[in-house]
Amino acid sequence: MLSYIVMLVKLIKDTHKLDLKELRQLYNHIRSILPPAVVYQQKPAKCGCKRCKEGGKGHGSYWYAYFTYQNKTHCIYVGKEKREIDPLKELEKKKIRKRRLRDNGRI
Numbered sequence: 001m002l003s004y005i006v007m008l009v010k011l012i013k014d015t016h017k018l019d020l021k022e023l024r025q026l027y028n029h030i031r032s033i034l035p036p037a038v039v040y041q042q043k044p045a046k047c048g049c050k051r052c053k054e055g056g057k058g059h060g061s062y063w064y065a066y067f068t069y070q071n072k073t074h075c076i077y078v079g080k081e082k083r084e085i086d087p088l089k090e091l092e093k094k095k096i097r098k099r100r101l102r103d104n105g106r107i
């Protein structure tokens with residue numbers, strides 16, 4: 001444990017030796033391995049019903065989670081109640097659902 005902390009302190013100190021280009025590379029690397037930061041937002045949902053089509057205020061409101069991963073912004077429906085999500089797990093679930101719909105010929 002101690003050697004790990006010593007290594008971490010050295011690693012942090014060593015970042016001061018890097019030039020701007022190297023720092024940018026390190027920053028991009030760290031961003032690529034960190035899970036994305038999630039922003040939660042509550043908003044009404046619009047469906048295809050007459051009231052929504054005519055500019056009504058929609059249904060809900062419902063919680064959505066937004067995050068950026070691999071240069072793409074994602075929106076995940078959370079539901080009526082706010083809960084913390086694991087962005088990468090949710091993304092994987094979304095992919096599986098989409099694949100299933102495609103395999104069933106629905107999209």
Ligand SMILES: [Zn+2]
Nearest residue numbers: 047048049052
């Ligand atoms: Zn509606």
